Structures are given as C-alpha cells and as structure tokens.
Amino acid sequence: MKTLKLLAPFLFSVFIITNSYAQMKPKNADEVIRQATAEAAKTNKNIFVISHASWCIWCHRMDTAMNDKTINLFFDKNYVIKHLTMDESKDKRNLENPGAAALRTKYYGDQQGIPYWFILDKKGKLLADSRLHSDDGEVTGNNVGCPVKPDEVDYFIDVLKKTSALTNAQLEMIRKRFLKIGE
Numbered sequence: 263m264k265t266l267k268l269l270a271p272f273l274f275s276v277f278i279i280t281n282s283y284a285q286m287k288p289k290n291a292d293e294v295i296r297q298a299t300a301e302a303a304k305t306n307k308n309i310f311v312i313s314h315a316s317w318c319i320w321c322h323r324m325d326t327a328m329n330d331k332t333i334n335l336f337f338d339k340n341y342v343i344k345h346l347t348m349d350e351s352k353d354k355r356n357l358e359n360p361g362a363a364a365l366r367t368k369y370y371g372d373q374q375g376i377p378y379w380f381i382l383d384k385k386g387k388l389l390a391d392s393r394l395h396s397d398d399g400e401v402t403g404n405n406v407g408c409p410v411k412p413d414e415v416d417y418f419i420d421v422l423k424k425t426s427a428l429t430n431a432q433l434e435m436i437r438k439r440f441l442k443i444g445e
Contacts, residue, residue, distance in 0.1 A: 291346050291361035295386065302342045302384035308425050309382040310341035313366050315349045316357060321377040323443050324408035333436050340426035341381070349376055374405035381425045390421040410444030 289297075298309045314321035325345075328337050337343060346362040363372070369388055371378035380391040394403030394417055406414040418440065419433050428436070 288347060288357060288359045291359045291365040294344050294346060294359060295365065295382070298342045298344045299382070299384060299386050302382075305342065306384065307340060307342050308384065308389060309386075310337070310343045311365075311369075311380050311382065312343070312345050313348055313362065313371060313376050313378040314345055315347060315376055316354055317351060318349075318376050320408040323410075324377050324379075327408070327439050327443055330439055333432075333439050336428055336432045336436060340422075340428060370401075371405070375407060377407050378405055381421065389425050392418075408443065409440050412441065415440045 295309070295311070298311070301307075302309050312321070312324065314325075328334065328343070346359045346365060347357050348359065348362040348366065350358050366372055366374075366378055369380045370391055370393065371380065374393065378392055381389045383389055392405050392407060393401050394406060394414075396402045406417055409415045409418040415437055419437050422428055422436065423433060
C-alpha cells in the first residue's frame with residue numbers, strides 16, 4: 263500500500279505528460295479529412311484543404327489573405343478549411359501531419375509546390391485543385407499556389423464560384439484582396 267502511495271504521483275505525472283504529448287502531435291492527414299468530412303456534412307459546406315509548411319512564405323501569404331477581416335467570413339461560411347503540414351525541414355518534421363504527403367499525391371499535387379490546395383465535397387470527392395485547368399477540366403498548367411497574378415486569381419475565383427455559394431460581389435472582394443499580394 264505504501265508503495266502504491268509513492269508510485270501514484272509518478273504514474274499520474276507520466277499519464278499527464280503522455281497525454282499532453284499526444285495532444286501536441288499533429289493528427290494523421292486521413293483523420294483530418296475524416297473530421298472535415300463529418301463537419302462538412304453537418305454544415306453543408308465543401309472542404310478547402312491547404313498543403314503548407316512553416317517556412318513557406320507563399321503559404322503564409324495565402325493564409326493572411328484568406329484570414330483578412332474583409333473576406334475571412336466568406337471563406338468560413340462556405341468551406342471547412344483545413345491545413346496539412348508537410349515538406350518541413352529536418353528539425354521541424356515533428357510539425358508534419360503523418361500521411362499528408364500521400365494525401366497530396368492522391369489529389370494530384372505530388373509534382374506541385376506548396377501551397378497546394380484542393381477542394382472536396384462533403385463526401386470527400388475531389389471538386390477542384392490548384393493546378394490550372396481548362397473549362398473542360400483538362401490540366402493546362404502548374405500549381406497556382408497562392409494566386410497573385412491576374413490569370414491565377416481568375417482561376418482561383420472561378421474555382422470558388424463553382425464550389426461555393428459566394429456572390430459576385432464577394433468574389434470580387436476576394437479577387438481584389440489576392441491581387442494586392444502581387445502588387
């Protein structure tokens with residue numbers, strides 16, 4: 263009994279530390295998508311997935327634009343937005359979502375840089391991705407990543423129009439905000 267009293271604080275500490283570590287460890291990419299799909303089904307939204315890394319300035323610029331107070335609500339009302347961390351430097355691999363690179367490959371982004379984004383419907387079906395496509399769906403170019411050039415922003419707006427309930431006025435506000443990045 264005395265041994266149990268002495269071990270109890272130690273075992274409790276081990277439990278707390280282990281539990282804390284488990285909470286800090288990034289979720290598996292498949293689990294992120296599973297949870298996003300469940301949320302999207304409940305809220306009747308599509309899923310906007312962004313592949314990124316902590317060192318990627320274009321990833322930060324895209325996040326900054328999407329989180330701009332003038333347009334953030336438009337994205338939040340239309341999409342369940344999820345980030346998958348990958349391509350980290352050796353000393354930051356612990357930030358990566360396990361399976362994120364495989365998921366990017368599944369959605370045709372393995373030969374693309376980051377940010378690479380794709381949009382899924384509430385059942386997990388691919389609706390669009392950040393590779394330039396023609397009107398008939400054929401891939402015509404590389405990853406637009408964080409769109410800043412007029413043709414990239416046009417493509418981005420076209421994708422948003424097809425995958426959301428955004429109004430023309432809201433799309434125009436998003437267009438202006440993303441074009442600002444390239445100025």
